Amino acid sequence: MHSDTTMAEEPAAARGAVAIIANRRGDLLLHLRDDLPNIAWANHWSVLGGGCDPGETPAEAIVRELDEEAGLAAEHLTELFDIRDEHGSGQIITFFSGSWDGDETALPLAEGVKLQFFAPEHIDILTIPPFIRDGINRYLAARPS
Template identity: 90%
Template sequence: MQSDTTTAEEQAAAARGAVAIIINRRGELLLHLRDDLPNIAWANHWSVLGGGCDPGEAPADAIVRELDEEAGLTAENLTELFETRDEHGSGQIITFFSASWDGDETALPLAEGVKLQFFAPEHLDILTIPPFIRNGIHRYLAARPS
């Protein structure tokens, strides 16, 4: 028998999101400085672009929508990588994707957050990045051919 009500814990467990590790031809990663607002997870942290899936929306569709909504971005070679849970933030299961894009990030119409910027992988350690995003980036970089 299924209940008509779900707890916040059950909703968080079912919630899904999608993010994209976007890399340019120089091997730099596109990061997004999140707004410093009390009602968002990982406020004032550098992260990758992405967001929550709408009800019934597949992560692959969500990431295409989120990239367009947040930055007017259409990335090339979008590839699904792996899933992880944002244990200390939203609680969502997050699907990581990779993609390539070689444009000028300062020219993108940023609709959310403070800033977009490409960073060389060796400079990521000095940035404040959510742990699950940092782990996902390291996992991606470790598996990537040099």
């Protein structure tokens, strides 16, 4: 009797990408998500981003998501780190940082309620998904003063 010891390949974990966008003052652009029962982290402040399409890298996904969600083309997009959304979608989320100086209220928001820049010291009082808060804190801790 022949025993096949090869393991079936596990499907790739679902992936996503988000961007921490800062303006020249160091304020961070946050996105108030819709209050809908069928979305993860409804009615929470988050950063822009979303899931990767099949065959799409996180770097490709974040450029697409920024454009789709807010018509935004951020400068200096840099990959930072990955964090799993343990209590929401379960996805592995790649965090990026970038810069953009403009009027966030003039962006054509396609998803969510609003976009707003916040000074880092005011972010603690916002309702933010834990993995996003972790990513923002890691970003802020590594940022030059």
